[in-house]
Structures are given as C-alpha cells and as structure tokens.
Amino acid sequence: MIAFVHRALVSMLCVCAFGLAAPKAAWAALEVDITQGVVQPMPLAVTDFDVGETPDPQQIGKQMAEVIRADLERSGLFRSLNPEAFVEQSPSVDVQPRFVDWRAIKAQALINGRVQILDDNRMQVEFRLWDVYAGQQMVGLQFAARTESWRRIAHKIADAVYERITGESGYFDTRIVFIAESGGRAKRVKRLAIMDQDGANLTYLTDGSYTVLTPRFSPTQQQITYMSYRGGVPRVYLFDIETGRQEAIQSGSRMTFAPRFAPDGKAVVYSQEQGGDSDVFLMDLRSHKRVQLTRSPAIDTSPSFSPDGKRIVFNSDRGGSPQLYVMNIDGSGVKRISFGSGSYMTPVWSPRGDLIAFTKQRAGKFHIGVMRPDGSGERILTTSYLDEGPTWAPNGRVLMFFRENPGGDPYLMQVDLTGKNLQRVKGVGAASDPAWSPLLN
Amino acid sequence: MRTAALGTSVGLHAGAFALTLLTWPFLHKPIEPRPEPVAVELIGPVSSTLPSADTEPEPTEALPETTAALADLPEVADIDTQLPDVADEPKVTEDPLPTEVEAQLKPLPKTAETVEAKNLPQPQDKPSSGFDLDQIASAIGQETSPHPRGPIGSTLSATEIDALRAKMQRCWNPDCGAAKAETFEVQVRVYLNRDGSLLRPAEIVGTPKTSAWRAAAERAVRAVDRCAPYVLPQNAYSNWKDIIMRFDPQDVCT
Numbered sequence: 001m002i003a004f005v006h007r008a009l010v011s012m013l014c015v016c017a018f019g020l021a022a023p024k025a026a027w028a029a030l031e032v033d034i035t036q037g038v039v040q041p042m043p044l045a046v047t048d049f050d051v052g053e054t055p056d057p058q059q060i061g062k063q064m065a066e067v068i069r070a071d072l073e074r075s076g077l078f079r080s081l082n083p084e085a086f087v088e089q090s091p092s093v094d095v096q097p098r099f100v101d102w103r104a105i106k107a108q109a110l111i112n113g114r115v116q117i118l119d120d121n122r123m124q125v126e127f128r129l130w131d132v133y134a135g136q137q138m139v140g141l142q143f144a145a146r147t148e149s150w151r152r153i154a155h156k157i158a159d160a161v162y163e164r165i166t167g168e169s170g171y172f173d174t175r176i177v178f179i180a181e182s183g184g185r186a187k188r189v190k191r192l193a194i195m196d197q198d199g200a201n202l203t204y205l206t207d208g209s210y211t212v213l214t215p216r217f218s219p220t221q222q223q224i225t226y227m228s229y230r231g232g233v234p235r236v237y238l239f240d241i242e243t244g245r246q247e248a249i250q251s252g253s254r255m256t257f258a259p260r261f262a263p264d265g266k267a268v269v270y271s272q273e274q275g276g277d278s279d280v281f282l283m284d285l286r287s288h289k290r291v292q293l294t295r296s297p298a299i300d301t302s303p304s305f306s307p308d309g310k311r312i313v314f315n316s317d318r319g320g321s322p323q324l325y326v327m328n329i330d331g332s333g334v335k336r337i338s339f340g341s342g343s344y345m346t347p348v349w350s351p352r353g354d355l356i357a358f359t360k361q362r363a364g365k366f367h368i369g370v371m372r373p374d375g376s377g378e379r380i381l382t383t384s385y386l387d388e389g390p391t392w393a394p395n396g397r398v399l400m401f402f403r404e405n406p407g408g409d410p411y412l413m414q415v416d417l418t419g420k421n422l423q424r425v426k427g428v429g430a431a432s433d434p435a436w437s438p439l440l441n
Numbered sequence: 442m443r444t445a446a447l448g449t450s451v452g453l454h455a456g457a458f459a460l461t462l463l464t465w466p467f468l469h470k471p472i473e474p475r476p477e478p479v480a481v482e483l484i485g486p487v488s489s490t491l492p493s494a495d496t497e498p499e500p501t502e503a504l505p506e507t508t509a510a511l512a513d514l515p516e517v518a519d520i521d522t523q524l525p526d527v528a529d530e531p532k533v534t535e536d537p538l539p540t541e542v543e544a545q546l547k548p549l550p551k552t553a554e555t556v557e558a559k560n561l562p563q564p565q566d567k568p569s570s571g572f573d574l575d576q577i578a579s580a581i582g583q584e585t586s587p588h589p590r591g592p593i594g595s596t597l598s599a600t601e602i603d604a605l606r607a608k609m610q611r612c613w614n615p616d617c618g619a620a621k622a623e624t625f626e627v628q629v630r631v632y633l634n635r636d637g638s639l640l641r642p643a644e645i646v647g648t649p650k651t652s653a654w655r656a657a658a659e660r661a662v663r664a665v666d667r668c669a670p671y672v673l674p675q676n677a678y679s680n681w682k683d684i685i686m687r688f689d690p691q692d693v694c695t
Binding site: 030127134138143149 | 467469480481482483484485486487507530545596597602606608610613617618619620621630651652653654655656659662663664667680681682684685686688689690691693
C-alpha cells in the first residue's frame with residue numbers, strides 16, 4: 001500500500017513537472033546565434049553647426065563640423081557622409097530631426113549643433129548626437145569658451161560622440177610633442193615641437209641650437225621629459241611647458257637617455273650609461289633619490305611603466321639580441337616576454353594596460369606591433385623600410401610612430417589596433433619621435 | 442701706482458659684473474610662446490526634450506545652466522513618448538539587405554515543403570470557418586509569404602535559420618578595437634509583426650554593466666534595426682515572432 005502511494009505520488013510529481021514545463025517550451029523564443037559580422041566604419045552625418053542670424057565671418061559653424069568629421073573619420077570607426085547628400089544642411093537643435101531623412105542616406109548617427117557668438121568674444125556651443133534608427137538622443141552637451149578656442153570645443157564634441165558610441169574615452173582633445181626636423185642630413189636641426197593631435201596649432205618649444213630626442217609627456221600635461229645634447233653630454237631633461245624652464249635630472253658626466261614618466265608623474269624611469277652598457281634607473285622627482293633597477297652587463301634601455309605603476313617593460317640584449325622584458329617596480333621578477341624572430345625595441349605599455357606596443361626589426365624591415373604583457377598574442381600592425389617609436393593615444397586604441405623611406409625625411413604616421421587604419425599625420429613636415437599627451441582638461 | 446692699477450681692475454670687474462647682471466636676461470633667446478591649451482568650459486548636458494521636426498518649433502528657450510540642465514533632464518521614457526511612431530514614417534526603400542535575404546530564402550524551403558505538402562489538407566478540405574492566413578493578411582493589409590504555405594505552426598527549417606543568421610551577420614558591425622571586445626556577448630530579444638517589421642524596439646537581455654558593454658549591446662540592437670524588415674515564411678510566424686538573437690564576437694574579434 002505504502003509502495004503504491006509512493007509510486008502514485010512520484011507519478012503525480014512527474015505529471016506536474018511536465019505540466020509546468022510544457023507551456024514554457026511552447027512559448028520559448030526562437031534562438032539564433034550570430035558569430036560573424038562585418039567590421040566597418042559606422043556611417044554618420046555631421047551637419048554644419050547652426051549659427052542662426054549671428055554674423056559668422058570665420059564660418060565657425062562650418063569649420064567646427066569639419067574638425068568633428070575629420071576627427072571621427074580619422075579614428076577609422078566612423079565614415080562621415082558627404083554633406084551634399086543631406087536633406088537638411090543645418091537642422092535646428094531645437095526640434096527632433098526627421099529621422100527618416102537620415103535613414104534614407106543610411107546614416108546611423110546624426111550630429112547637429114548650434115553656435116552662439118556672444119558680444120564679449122565668447123561663444124556658446126551645444127550639440128546633440130542622435131541614434132537615427134532608435135530615433136533617440138544619445139548625448140547632448142553645451143560648452144562655453146572664447147571664440148578662438150573653437151577647435152578645442154570641436155575636439156571635445158568629437159570625444160563625447162566617440163565615447164558615447166564606443167563606450168570608451170576619446171583622444172581628440174590631445175596634443176603631440178615631437179621632434180621637428182629641418183636642414184640637410186649633414187646639418188640636421190632637431191627642434192622640440194608641439195601640436196594638436198590633428199596637426200593644427202604647431203608651435204616650436206626649442207630653437208634648434210641643440211639636438212633634442214625622445215620627448216615624453218607627463219601625465220600632468222605640464223611637463224615633458226626628453227634627452228638633449230644641450231651642454232655636450234646627452235642627458236635627460238625636464239621641460240616645463242608653461243614656463244619654458246628646463247633642467248637636467250642628474251648632474252655628472254654619465255650619459256642618460258630614454259626617459260619616461262611614471263603614471264603619477266612623480267618619478268622618471270630612464271637609462272644610464274654604465275661603462276659600455278646601460279642600466280635602468282628610477283628617480284623620484286621630488287627627492288631626486290635614484291634607484292638602479294637593472295644590473296646586467298648588457299644594454300638595458302627604453303623602460304616604460306604599466307598604467308598601474310607596478311611593472312616596467314624594457315628592452316635588453318642580455319639574451320644575445322634586443323628583446324622585451326618585464327620586471328616589477330623594484331627590479332625584481334625580470335621575465336622575458338618576446339620570443340619571435342628578429343629584434344624588439346622601444347616597448348610602450350598601453351594606457352589601458354592590455355597591450356605593449358613595440359618596434360620590431362626583422363629581415364631588413366621594421367614593424368610596429370603589439371603583444372599582451374605576458375608576450376602572447378603578438379600582432380604586427382605595420383611594415384616598412386623604417387617604422388619606429390610607437391606612442392599610444394590616451395585611450396589605448398591608436399598608435400602614432402614615425403616612418404622613413406630610403407633617402408627621405410621621417411614623417412609621422414598613425415595606425416589603429418586593427419592595423420587596417422594606417423594613415424599619415426597631416427599638417428606636419430619632417431618629424432620623428434612623437435609622444436601623445438593625455439586628454440586635456 | 443699699484444693701488445691705482447688695483448682700483449682700475451676692481452672698477453672694470455665691477456662694471457663688467459654690473460653689465461652682465463643688467464643684460465643677463467637678454468643674452469638668452471626669449472622662450473617661445475607658451476602653448477597652453479585654451480580653456481573650454483563644459484556647461485552641462487542639453488535638454489533632450491524636443492518637439493518633432495514635423496511640428497511647429499517651440500520658441501527657443503534659454504539654455505539651462507549646469508545644475509538646472511541636470512535637474513531638467515527628463516527620463517528616457519519621456520523621449521520615447523514624444524517620438525513620432527516609427528510605423529507612421531515612410532518606409533526606407535533603399536535597404537538592399539532584405540531583398541538579398543529574400544532571394545536567399547526563396548529557393549531554400551523546397552525540400553521541406555515538398556515533404557510537408559503531402560500532409561497539407563487540400564483547399565476544399567479546409568473548414569469554411571477555418572483560419573485562412575491569406576484572408577486575414579489581406580484584411581489587415583499585409584502580404585503573405587511568397588513561399589508556398591506550410592501548415593500553420595511550422596518552425597523555420599535549419600536552412601531558413603541559416604539564411605536569417607547570414608542576414609544578421611551582414612548587418613552586425615561589432616567594434617573589435619574595444620578592450621576585451623571578444624568577451625562582449627550580447628543577447629537581444631526581437632519581437633516581430635507578421636510583415637517582418639519590428640513589433641517594438643529590440644530589447645537588450647540583461648543590464649549593461651559598463652559603458653563599453655552598453656555600446657556593444659547598442660550595436661547589436663542597431664543590427665536588428667538595420668536588418669528589418671524580416672521576410673520569413675508566414676506559416677512559421679508563431680516560431681519567429683519572438684526571437685532571441687545572440688551576438689557573439691569571439692570569432693570576429695580574435
């Protein structure tokens with residue numbers, strides 16, 4: 001009897017379970033897995049900014065749109081649609097766009113804006129980014145500034161658009177320091193120069209009376225460190241952008257070179273010549289206390305911090321050829337990470353920490369490449385007669401470097417992490433050793 | 442004599458020293474102009490409540506200042522309510538994607554339909570009060586599938602699902618440059634009308650935890666929007682009216 005009741009209860013439970021499950025199965029949605037896609041720039045429309053009735057002799061509304069289009073397009077993630085195809089040239093920011101008009105030209109996003117030029121040489125700019133398919137505003141901001149800074153506002157708008165659509169920070173409101181080169185090969189003049197990331201507002205920081213190499217930005221944006229032949233001995237200097245003051249970080253006759261700031265800007269890591277070879281040193285900029293991090297009878301150079309400040313990647317020929325090594329901040333735990341054929345040089349840790357960029361020389365060619373900090377996942381992004389000295393955009397998605405062809409002058413190039421978006425940096429002539437600033441405040 | 446010479450020497454040295462002091466700043470080239478970035482002030486977000494372009498624009502209001510603008514920001518739902526109904530807008534006719542997929546779909550179901558056709562009741566067998574998809578469809582102004590009709594309640598064949606997948610893959614544009622892009626698997630729930638248009642905006646399954654994940658999810662939703670409308674067999678509508686599309690960037694982005 002007990003057995004019968006037990007069997008009956010089990011049967012009822014099974015029926016109940018089936019009964020509960022069955023309707024669920026009947027209503028289950030069809031499931032489709034999509035594992036392939038087409039990686040291509042997103043088409044977007046940037047209309048000339050509306051200036052209303054305000055006199056705009058500089059055509060700021062039009063020029064701002066052009067800067068935004070150029071920034072976004074240069075990233076390789078966006079394709080700016082030709083304004084001639086727009087149904088409306090400068091749609092008002094006070095009403096919702098007619099999304100159907102923008103869908104018709106296959107725009108997936110729309111940016112419109114308004115410039116109000118005020119009396120006291122100031123301007124107020126607002127913009128809106130629209131998701132054309134969803135018919136919704138994705139972001140809208142307004143800025144105020146003096147009229148001469150319209151380019152910076154345009155870069156900030158491009159950054160806001162980039163950030164909203166990619167979910168990662170932009171890199172357009174940034175600057176580049178680099179070495180501007182002029183004169184013949186026999187009498188080369190190398191000046192420290194600075195410009196906006198799009199090549200505008202070029203300014204020279206040194207007069208060319210002494211050679212300057214390998215400039216690097218401080219995370220605080222106010223300082224640059226570089227190696228200079230000023231005074232005869234090549235030494236690492238600090239340069240204050242605001243005051244123009246420069247000082248050697250170390251006195252004495254030792255050659256110091258290849259400096260880089262720590263992520264907090266309070267220390268500099270660099271190489272120092274040590275009787276035929278070189279080692280990596282770390283100097284606290286306040287106390288000027290120095291710590292020697294490597295002690296090998298080899299050339300250890302090009303140190304670069306990880307963004308968390310805990311590790312340093314550097315280049316050493318201790319294994320017979322220049323390769324990349326990673327060590328802890330106190331010099332312990334040295335580990336080789338590059339094992340491919342050829343030489344690896346000028347490593348730079350990505351600001352987002354996931355990759356290390358490098359220069360690679362192999363079979364008579366130079367390459368810019370990236371690998372993970374453990375040495376895995378090596379990817380070559382460029383190939384040429386001479387590609388060298390990568391520097392990361394602050395969001396870790398784009399690299400700038402310099403390229404030189406046989407008998408030609410060096411010039412600046414940039415490439416994104418896919419390697420597909422390779423282009424020359426416009427607005428600058430003969431140039432080498434670029435270094436990207438953090439995002440400006 | 443010696444005293445006079447010493448006096449002359451001291452005088453000359455003092456003069457030289459004074460001259461050096463006076464001219465010292467001019468011996469150096471002036472520092473180049475300081476290229477300090479010019480200040481740009483972010484005032485704040487602009488209000489996202491706007492009238493439609495088709496309606497008479499409201500008089501321009503003064504722009505809200507920082508805190509006021511933040512306080513005035515409406516909920517996202519407010520925007521939705523003010524948007525013109527998508528269904529009211531003219532259809533975009535240029536999208537080549539549905540046509541391509543339609544062409545792919547047309548020859549596909551032959552085998553299955555041939556088999557199923559054997560079991561199909563003949564037209565005269567249909568009860569007069571029965572469910573007629575064509576009549577209903579024409580009554581609501583929709584076209585039925587161009588395909589020979591299978592039994593109501595059929596499911597999409599593997600080939601038809603492959604064709605739908607192929608269509609989605611042409612509309613999906615993942616951002617492989619994002620950090621850890623290959624890990625951003627996104628599920629989107631898609632509700633469709635019988636004519637293959639979206640019943641309502643596709644829904645992201647789960648709550649985006651980061652802005653990068655949200656961006657990836659929005660790209661998946663955009664793929665669903667771009668691919669619409671979906672031309673699928675009418676007899677299997679109950680099968681495809683509710684679809685979970687899983688966008689997995691692992692293969693694309695590695």
